[in-house]
Amino acid sequence: MHNRYSRQELFLKEKQPFANKHVLLVGAGALGSALAEMLVRAGIGRLTIIDRDYVDWTNLQRQQLYKEQDAQERLPKAEAAKKRLEEINSDVFISAVTADGGPEELSALMNAHLPDLLLDGTDNFETRFLINDLSQKYNVPWIYGACVGSQGISCVIVPGETPCLACLLDVLPAEGMTCDTAGIIAPAVQMTTAIQGAEALKILAGRWEEVSRELVSFDLWKNTYSSIKIASLKKASCPSCGKEASHPYLSEANRTRTAVLCGRDTVQVRPSEERAFNLSQLALTMEQHGTKVKTNGFLLSAIVSGKRIVLFQDGRMLIHGTKNTADAKKLYQQLLG
Amino acid sequence: MNIVINGKHEQVALSEPTLINLLAEYSLQGKSVIVEANGQIVPKDELASTNVKDGDRIEIVQFVGGG
Numbered sequence: 278m279h280n281r282y283s284r285q286e287l288f289l290k291e292k293q294p295f296a297n298k299h300v301l302l303v304g305a306g307a308l309g310s311a312l313a314e315m316l317v318r319a320g321i322g323r324l325t326i327i328d329r330d331y332v333d334w335t336n337l338q339r340q341q342l343y344k345e346q347d348a349q350e351r352l353p354k355a356e357a358a359k360k361r362l363e364e365i366n367s368d369v370f371i372s373a374v375t376a377d378g379g380p381e382e383l384s385a386l387m388n389a390h391l392p393d394l395l396l397d398g399t400d401n402f403e404t405r406f407l408i409n410d411l412s413q414k415y416n417v418p419w420i421y422g423a424c425v426g427s428q429g430i431s432c433v434i435v436p437g438e439t440p441c442l443a444c445l446l447d448v449l450p451a452e453g454m455t456c457d458t459a460g461i462i463a464p465a466v467q468m469t470t471a472i473q474g475a476e477a478l479k480i481l482a483g484r485w486e487e488v489s490r491e492l493v494s495f496d497l498w499k500n501t502y503s504s505i506k507i508a509s510l511k512k513a514s515c516p517s518c519g520k521e522a523s524h525p526y527l528s529e530a531n532r533t534r535t536a537v538l539c540g541r542d543t544v545q546v547r548p549s550e551e552r553a554f555n556l557s558q559l560a561l562t563m564e565q566h567g568t569k570v571k572t573n574g575f576l577l578s579a580i581v582s583g584k585r586i587v588l589f590q591d592g593r594m595l596i597h598g599t600k601n602t603a604d605a606k607k608l609y610q611q612l613l614g
Numbered sequence: 615m616n617i618v619i620n621g622k623h624e625q626v627a628l629s630e631p632t633l634i635n636l637l638a639e640y641s642l643q644g645k646s647v648i649v650e651a652n653g654q655i656v657p658k659d660e661l662a663s664t665n666v667k668d669g670d671r672i673e674i675v676q677f678v679g680g681g
């Protein structure tokens with residue numbers, strides 16, 4: 278009998294405390310890849326991964342689950358991650374969801390199988406504020422993590438106890454400081470996920486007294502590290518965790534239809550209501566009109582009006598080579614009405 | 615003056631020794647940050663009126679969005 282967990286058990290002084298735990302991981306980019314691999318190797322029972330993107334060559338420098346073939350085939354990240362993770366530890370039940378994690382999609386996942394922990398592997402504040410509200414509504418802790426350049430930041434948010442993200446940040450920060458403008462090095466990812474991952478293991482093992490209640494940040498290039506006690510920032514009037522919380526980010530109305538993707542000269546356009554597309558049918562129609570189209574079963578890609586477009590089954594489209602959301606919307610409507 | 619920022623000894627010269635000027639020195643003015651001075655979090659609206667003095671220990675945490 279193999280005992281792959283012997284070293285971990287030696288440290289924890291406990292046998293497989295994670296075997297029945299379920300984690301919902303939002304985002305399977307750089308942070309998400311590293312977090313997923315850590316948890317799967319640690320032997321959690323179930324991992325649900327939701328991601329809206331596919332593997333691109335610019336991801337390979339830091340998104341550790343993906344390989345060249347995934348980029349060549351433009352596999353959805355959630356699917357490529359699941360494949361790799363099952364090779365690492367076949368005991369873990371992994372479900373992959375390729376969708377834009379909005380209020381509806383994430384609430385459905387919470388209702389289907391309530392996780393013990395929500396993990397932030399996203400690249401934008403809009404989704405983080407949504408995770409923050411879900412955490413409060415469903416009373417499930419979450420761990421904020423983000424990185425850019427050589428910097429990273431992390432914080433554990435425990436409903437009913439610690440301040441929440443909305444207490445710490447009264448406004449949604451402008452998305453000026455993402456990997457789009459500053460780039461990112463892989464060690465900043467690894468350091469951020471090392472902090473998130475350690476806190477995740479503590480929570481999943483039920484070692485609550487050990488869980489950090491501080492906001493941690495670092496800069497690996499400048500060699501600085503700081504940790505701030507944030508208990509005093511909890512606000513009784515907070516719209517997400519206060520006495521009269523309304524969970525504003527759970528409302529679909531607060532969701533944008535277009536988003537510029539982090540680190541990519543790319544705009545995502547979502548349909549205003551859920552649509553299911555028959556990609557092979559659409560590919561056929563487009564080819565009849567003289568457009569060269571590629572499909573891999575999960576998505577369709579083509580060059581339209583000089584721009585590379587990628588369409589997912591759920592009707593989302595990524596339009597590459599632009600940051601102009603108005604232009605992107607126009608192109609979307611031209612193609613799909 | 616000599617202060618400790620995020621655990622590192624730094625020498626800074628500020629026209630006026632306030633926290634808001636210190637943030638500007640590090641190009642962090644107006645960014646989403648939490649500032650702690652000598653173990654106490656300084657509310658946003660007090661950054662301009664809080665002085666920095668020699669020997670202070672300042673922690674500046676900047677919220678970033680990437681990942």
Ligand SMILES: [Zn+2]
Binds near residue numbers: 442444445512517
């Ligand atoms: Zn709050």
